[in-house]
Amino acid sequence: MSGVTITFVEPDGTEKIIEDAVVGESLMNVAKDNGVEGIWGDCGGGCACGTCHVYVDEKWQDVVGKPDDIEEMTLDMVTEAQQDNSRLCCQIQVSPELDGVRLTVVPAE
Amino acid sequence: MTTQETQAPTSSGCPFTGRQKVALEETSLTDPIIQANPRDFYWTMRTEDPVHYDEKLGMWLVTRYDDIVKVLREPLLFSDKQGYEAQYASGFFEEFKQILESQGGGYFPDVIKSDPPEHTRIRKLMDGAFSAHRVKTLEPGITRIIADLVDQIADKADKGEVIDGVREFAIPLTISVICEQLGIDQFNGEKISRWSEAITAQIGRMQNREEMVENAKEICDLQNFITEQMQDREVDPKEDMISDLVHAELDDGSKLTFGEAVSLVRALIIAGNDTTATAITNLLLILATQPELAQELYDNVEDDKYLNRFVEELLRFAPPVRGLAKMATEDTELGGQQLPKGAHLLVMYASGNDDEEKFECPRQFDMGRKNLGSHVAFGVGVHRCIGASLARMEIKVAAKELIKKVHNIQLTVPVAELKYQKTVATHAIEALPITFTKR
Numbered sequence: 001m002s003g004v005t006i007t008f009v010e011p012d013g014t015e016k017i018i019e020d021a022v023v024g025e026s027l028m029n030v031a032k033d034n035g036v037e038g039i040w041g042d043c044g045g046g047c048a049c050g051t052c053h054v055y056v057d058e059k060w061q062d063v064v065g066k067p068d069d070i071e072e073m074t075l076d077m078v079t080e081a082q083q084d085n086s087r088l089c090c091q092i093q094v095s096p097e098l099d100g101v102r103l104t105v106v107p108a109e
Numbered sequence: 110m111t112t113q114e115t116q117a118p119t120s121s122g123c124p125f126t127g128r129q130k131v132a133l134e135e136t137s138l139t140d141p142i143i144q145a146n147p148r149d150f151y152w153t154m155r156t157e158d159p160v161h162y163d164e165k166l167g168m169w170l171v172t173r174y175d176d177i178v179k180v181l182r183e184p185l186l187f188s189d190k191q192g193y194e195a196q197y198a199s200g201f202f203e204e205f206k207q208i209l210e211s212q213g214g215g216y217f218p219d220v221i222k223s224d225p226p227e228h229t230r231i232r233k234l235m236d237g238a239f240s241a242h243r244v245k246t247l248e249p250g251i252t253r254i255i256a257d258l259v260d261q262i263a264d265k266a267d268k269g270e271v272i273d274g275v276r277e278f279a280i281p282l283t284i285s286v287i288c289e290q291l292g293i294d295q296f297n298g299e300k301i302s303r304w305s306e307a308i309t310a311q312i313g314r315m316q317n318r319e320e321m322v323e324n325a326k327e328i329c330d331l332q333n334f335i336t337e338q339m340q341d342r343e344v345d346p347k348e349d350m351i352s353d354l355v356h357a358e359l360d361d362g363s364k365l366t367f368g369e370a371v372s373l374v375r376a377l378i379i380a381g382n383d384t385t386a387t388a389i390t391n392l393l394l395i396l397a398t399q400p401e402l403a404q405e406l407y408d409n410v411e412d413d414k415y416l417n418r419f420v421e422e423l424l425r426f427a428p429p430v431r432g433l434a435k436m437a438t439e440d441t442e443l444g445g446q447q448l449p450k451g452a453h454l455l456v457m458y459a460s461g462n463d464d465e466e467k468f469e470c471p472r473q474f475d476m477g478r479k480n481l482g483s484h485v486a487f488g489v490g491v492h493r494c495i496g497a498s499l500a501r502m503e504i505k506v507a508a509k510e511l512i513k514k515v516h517n518i519q520l521t522v523p524v525a526e527l528k529y530q531k532t533v534a535t536h537a538i539e540a541l542p543i544t545f546t547k548r
């Protein structure tokens with residue numbers, strides 16, 4: 001099966017287009033494997049550190065879905081930058097429906 | 110949502126800070142007065158000499174938030190492994206090692222305190238076990254342990270007895286929780302507490318030789334205990350974390366060596382005890398000294414978001430870990446300071462959390478602050494605390510169960526008389542005598 005295409009917009013505006021994301025991987029791992037700037041993923045996907053924060057492009061919000069309660073709590077800690085379309089990308093798994101999704105990296109600290 | 114610690118007005122725009130300059134040349138982090146009350150020292154360093162050489166310690170103290178993050182984000186330039194090894198049993202290392210080899214089954218370096226890529230390989234194995242989602246499933250069990258303990262001390266306090274918040278609540282609490290996680294059902298809490306202190310002392314830089322020998326023996330005892338537990342799981346695997354580690358297979362198909370596994374079980378037994386217990390002691394202290402905050406907590410006790418913010422601000426305001434070591438692997442520059450290869454750094458997390466350039470009015474307990482989650486009490490980067498979600502849960506449940514059941518928490522000695530553990534690594538109160546009544 002061919003890979004899924006994911007676009008990350010890095011903090012300096014650079015678009016990083018990843019065309020071979022594997023279904024089932026977390027978007028945080030995809031970003032780290034491809035050296036996306038600003039995604040640190042300190043806690044290894046544990047939903048504990050908030051260093052994998054992204055804004056989901058508006059038209060993709062329904063497909064990507066909302067954070068659950070636990071993710072919501074961690075997002076609440078990064079209130080400075082939290083928005084309606086905030087997600088922690090370690091909590092999103094690559095799926096065929098996400099083909100073409102566009103995410104903007106929100107740097108931590 | 111804000112309360113103040115001191116009452117001295119200043120010109121900085123913050124209503125309260127009360128900072129006082131310290132003469133840096135004459136001061137060391139190891140001085141007893143500074144040990145108890147380090148904030149003015151941190152502040153003076155941040156303003157005058159942000160990467161300050163502490164002669165007595167022979168270490169560079171990294172005090173500004175931005176520099177701390179920079180160090181922690183460059184794990185190859187600032188090696189955790191080398192920094193930790195140079196700190197460990199400092200001054201007595203060879204003798205320490207011999208004691209462990211002759212009586213403790215061997216000297217097993219901490220594999221988790223390694224640098225990438227070795228560190229990445231080990232860390233992947235551990236992250237899943239402590240994810241926020243996994244910890245959420247532990248909430249009922251943790252609540253049961255804590256509610257029992259609260260009942261015990263509440264009964265005692267209700268008879269008018271003084272409670273030591275450290276030995277009678279915070280320490281037994283964290284030990285019970287971690288033992289349940291690891292699958293250790295028979296344990297001696299006092300022993301585990303001594304083991305924790307013995308390990309912490311190895312990175313504390315303030316033990317003398319006699320204390321080192323005592324501590325080394327405790328660590329032998331700990332390792333022998335761990336070995337027994339592991340051998341038990343070798344033959345009879347159980348559904349617990351020791352079994353997981355004993356039988357773990359890494360990403361590359363390899364297995365942990367015996368020594369690596371001992372070091373990981375040891376890290377898990379120890380790393381979260383004193384640290385989380387200190388946070389819970391600080392919780393008691395703040396409830397005892399800021400009654401209006403205690404009332405506010407009570408009024409919001411069913412609001413999970415409030416509780417999470419409360420815990421996070423508590424960790425920023427009173428971080429348990431003071432400073433951990435790293436070492437420069439090349440000549441470099443940090444915060445305007447030239448550092449030679451081999452420079453031994455102490456990353457002052459506690460100073461970062463108190464940095465006014467990052468946190469507005471840092472001496473105010475303000476859980477409404479916008480950058481609440483940017484504190485560095487759990488570190489930053491690849492070594493960021495594995496147990497953060499577990500620690501947060503323990504502190505949250507402790508706050509909740511306590512405030513629901515007791516009130517009028519009062520300290521029976523002046524704050525200025527509290528004693529702290531002798532170590533540069535943590536900022537831990539030794540005993541917290543309190544009284545309170547049942548609601």
Ligand code: HEM
Nearest residue numbers: 221380381384385388429430486487488492494495496500
């Ligand atoms: C409030 C309680 C706690 C605090 C303040 C705390 C703080 C820290 C800090 C500052 C670090 C080092 C970060 C660095 O090197 O920059 C750390 C690492 C670590 N912590 Fe915690 N910790 C706490 C609770 C726990 C708990 C409950 C556990 C165990 C389940 C734990 C296990 C660890 C381990 C294994 C490491 C090493 C991680 C690595 O080097 O990759 N901690 N912690």
Ligand code: FES
Nearest residue numbers: 043045047050090
């Ligand atoms: S990697 Fe830590 S929250 Fe996503």
